[in-house]
Amino acid sequence: MEREKVITTDRLTKRFGDFTAVDAISFEVEKGEIFGFLGANGAGKTTAIRMLCGLSIPTDGKATVAGFDVYRQTEQIKRSIGYMSQKFSLYEDLTVRENIRFYAGIYGKSNRFIKDKTERLLLQLHLQEEANKLVKSLPLGWKQKLAFSVAIFHEPEIVFLDEPTGGVDPVTRREFWNMIYEAAEAGITIFVTTHYMDEAEYCNRVSIMVDGRIDALDTPRNLKQQFEASTMDEVFLKLARKATRAGE
Amino acid sequence: MKAAVIAENLVKTYGTKKEVTQALKGVSFEVAPGELFGIIGPDGAGKTSLFRILTTLLLADSGRAEVDGFDVVKNYEDIRHRVGYMPGRFSLYQDLTVEENLEFFATIFNTTIEENHDLIKDIYAHIEPFKNRRAGKLSGGMKQKLALSCALIHRPTVLFLDEPTTGVDAVSRKEFWEMLRMLKSQGITILVSTPYMDEASRCDRVALVQNGAIMSINTPEGITCNYGKALVAVKAENMFRLLKDLKGFSGLVDSYPFGEYHHAVLKPGTTEEALLAYLQQQGHGQPELKTAKPDIEDCFIALMKTTS
Numbered sequence: 070m071e072r073e074k075v076i077t078t079d080r081l082t083k084r085f086g087d088f089t090a091v092d093a094i095s096f097e098v099e100k101g102e103i104f105g106f107l108g109a110n111g112a113g114k115t116t117a118i119r120m121l122c123g124l125s126i127p128t129d130g131k132a133t134v135a136g137f138d139v140y141r142q143t144e145q146i147k148r149s150i151g152y153m154s155q156k157f158s159l160y161e162d163l164t165v166r167e168n169i170r171f172y173a174g175i176y177g178k179s180n181r182f183i184k185d186k187t188e189r190l191l192l193q194l195h196l197q198e199e200a201n202k203l204v205k206s207l208p209l210g211w212k213q214k215l216a217f218s219v220a221i222f223h224e225p226e227i228v229f230l231d232e233p234t235g236g237v238d239p240v241t242r243r244e245f246w247n248m249i250y251e252a253a254e255a256g257i258t259i260f261v262t263t264h265y266m267d268e269a270e271y272c273n274r275v276s277i278m279v280d281g282r283i284d285a286l287d288t289p290r291n292l293k294q295q296f297e298a299s300t301m302d303e304v305f306l307k308l309a310r311k312a313t314r315a316g317e
Numbered sequence: 318m319k320a321a322v323i324a325e326n327l328v329k330t331y332g333t334k335k336e337v338t339q340a341l342k343g344v345s346f347e348v349a350p351g352e353l354f355g356i357i358g359p360d361g362a363g364k365t366s367l368f369r370i371l372t373t374l375l376l377a378d379s380g381r382a383e384v385d386g387f388d389v390v391k392n393y394e395d396i397r398h399r400v401g402y403m404p405g406r407f408s409l410y411q412d413l414t415v416e417e418n419l420e421f422f423a424t425i426f427n428t429t430i431e432e433n434h435d436l437i438k439d440i441y442a443h444i445e446p447f448k449n450r451r452a453g454k455l456s457g458g459m460k461q462k463l464a465l466s467c468a469l470i471h472r473p474t475v476l477f478l479d480e481p482t483t484g485v486d487a488v489s490r491k492e493f494w495e496m497l498r499m500l501k502s503q504g505i506t507i508l509v510s511t512p513y514m515d516e517a518s519r520c521d522r523v524a525l526v527q528n529g530a531i532m533s534i535n536t537p538e539g540i541t542c543n544y545g546k547a548l549v550a551v552k553a554e555n556m557f558r559l560l561k562d563l564k565g566f567s568g569l570v571d572s573y574p575f576g577e578y579h580h581a582v583l584k585p586g587t588t589e590e591a592l593l594a595y596l597q598q599q600g601h602g603q604p605e606l607k608t609a610k611p612d613i614e615d616c617f618i619a620l621m622k623t624t625s
Contacts, residue, residue: 109486110457206336209360235484236360236512238527239614240621243573250557264486265513267576289577300576302487309488 073100075227075258076121080130081139083116090116092281093130100226103249103259105269108278109309114262117278118229121260123147135226148176151220151257154231158216161205165196168204169219176223190218210241217248227258234265246271266302275301277308284308319386321475321506322348322371327380329366329529340366342529343380348508348522350474353501355520356510357613363529364510365405368479371508372402385474398426401473403464405480411453415444415463418452419470426471436503437466440496458489465496469505476500478509482516494519514614525617532620537613544611544619546570549589550578553596553604562599568592573618580609582619 076098083091091113098104108114119125121134123143132139135149159168166187173183191197194214204212213233221228230249234242246268253259261272269275269289276286285292285308289301298304329341340363348354356364369375371384373393381388387395409418419441423430434441444459444466452463461481468476478497482490494516497507509520517523517537524534533540553559560579563572568587573580581592589606596604611619 109488110484232484238359238362238621239514239618240573241359246574247560254557264484266487267574270576271574305487306491309486312488 074098075100075102076104076132076134076260078121078130078132081117081120081127081132082129083113083120083125084128089281091120091127094278094281094283095130096276096283096286098227098258098260100258101253101256102274103253103261103272105272105275106260106262106278107269107275107305108262109312111314112278112309112312113281114278115231118231118260118262121146122150122152122229149226151223151225151228152231153216153220153228153233155213155233155235159204159212159219162203164201164203165191165207165215166200168215169222172219173222178223186222190222194218210237210244213237213241213245214248217245217252221252221257225257227260228252230259230261232262232264234263234268242268266300266305269301269305277305279308279312280314284311319350320347320383321350321352321385322346322354322508323383324367324371325381327367327370327382328378329363329370329375330378339529341370341377344526344529344531345380346524346531346534348506350506351501351504353497353507353509353519353521355517355523356508356526357512357514357517357523357617358510358526359512361528362526364526365479368402368404368477368508368510372400372477373397374402398471399474401468401471401476403468403476403478403481405483407460407464409452409460409464409467412451414449414451415455416448418463419466422467423470428471430470433470433472436472436500437469439499440469441466457485458492461485461489461493462496469500473505475506475508478507480510480512482511482513490516514612514617517613523613525613525620527617527621527624530624532624533616540613540616541611544616546611546619547583547587548609548611548615549581549583549592550575550607550609551581551592551596551604552578553601555601559596559601559604562596562601566592566595568595571618571622575609575615578605578609580615582615 074097079095080093081091082093106114120127120139123139123146126140134146137145163171169187170183191200234245249259274288275292276283292304296304296307325345327341327344331338331340344367358364370377371382371389373389373396384396385399389396419430440462444462482493501507522536525532560574563569563579563581568584568591570582570584593606
């Protein structure tokens with residue numbers, strides 16, 4: 070059975086002047102898949118993600134996200150996705166409850182939906198006691214877990230996670246991945262970047278960008294076989310060393 | 318030989334009575350001259366507060382510290398001449414060129430680029446072709462090399478690097494650690510903090526920190542040798558279900574994903590055979606089990622769970 074494709078790109082390209090940041094990348098991501106999007110600094114990951122989120126219009130090529138076109142239907146795309154990064158996640162000066170309400174409101178969810186789901190979420194995250202505390206008073210690990218829950222609160226088709234676990238302790242990092250697995254099981258497609266190579270192993274498939282192109286894309290197991298490496302770290306180093314353009 | 322850095326029971330608290338954050342809860346350690354010493358811990362562990370106290374930019378609430386034989390409070394000016402500090406956030410002048418930044422820092426310390434060129438030449442060589450470019454226009458990797466050059470230009474005896482590799486990709490991280498090895502061979506004492514556990518193995522000794530306290534100080538090998546529990550790496554067809562089933566097995570202290578495998582920490586008395594039998598009973602077919610050597614991350618996880 071052919072699984073539903075949530076992202077398709079065909080020779081997707083972005084040029085800034087004479088610099089080709091993303092150079093004709095083609096790939097597909099299936100519904101419920103955990104897709105690792107790796108690359109050295111400056112390889113073009115951020116530019117590619119910005120196009121897929123409807124924030125930057127491509128120069129050339131084709132792409133759809135949740136069935137919508139990245140040139141013409143950027144507003145529909147924004148409604149269908151969730152986004153979280155290490156740098157941008159929650160408003161520190163709002164309480165836990167206010168943050169949930171704010172984001173869900175932006176995505177146009179009804180008061181009834183927000184109310185019911187908020188209580189369930191607080192219970193799940195064991196945050197009932199903290200519900201009315203400012204987010205800035207929470208430990209980093211809790212913030213990250215809450216930020217992820219908020220990013221998928223409106224039940225998007227796909228969630229983009231840009232280095233979601235940077236700086237987090239090893240226990241919380243694993244709890245975070247447990248939440249990712251659960252979201253994927255519930256049918257949410259996960260598109261994730263990370264600098265932790267052990268996390269690349271947790272993905273169903275991994276792509277590695279070098280100098281604007283996708284140089285490798287497969288399951289972690291096949292990539293290790295293909296590059297005769299024992300870890301994803303080695304695979305990454307072998308590929309990224311070939312890069313000729315300097316970072317960023 | 319006298320220690321290059323001494324910290325004794327350092328305590329630092331932020332905030333008012335209502336909301337108090339204890340950044341450092343009595344931190345003590347010593348670093349030998351010429352040592353490459355790693356402070357390993359997640360965000361919020363207290364790494365930056367510690368570095369700011371040692372570089373005389375912040376006063377501790379209590380406790381004392383010495384750097385290169387000088388007290389961080391009484392002799393702060395002597396320390397400032399002797400240490401190099403690379404903060405976690407890029408702190409050079411974005412609208413000065415590469416060369417202007419370097420000249421500026423040299424001038425502040427009453428020296429010249431030429432005088433200390435031999436110390437920085439291997440690092441500076443990477444960015445010298447761009448010496449007329451404004452620092453703000455450099456890539457992340459190049460900014461990092463310029464910041465390191467500026468921190469070294471006055472030939473410090475002790476170098477403090479606060480999370481120099483955070484957000485940096487695996488290739489640049491590797492290069493950076495090679496540069497630190499080179500600096501160490503020149504006799505400079507280096508304190509470096511990082512949230513990446515895998516970088517611990519590149520240090521002579523490390524302190525594992527969490528919530529403002531040191532959980533363990535040792536050589537990387539010493540830390541892993543003290544693990545003291547039986548660790549098994551497990552792999553099966555369905556890794557997500559495997560993890561759930563591991564959590565349900567009473568013969569384990571802990572279980573968690575670890576790259577390609579899951580790690581299972583056996584309780585005393587639990588055998589690998591018993592674990593295998595349980596997993597087969599749960600319908601995992603022929604799972605792969607092998608005895609695993611703990612690494613720093615396993616130790617960090619175990620320490621976190623015993624200290625909390």
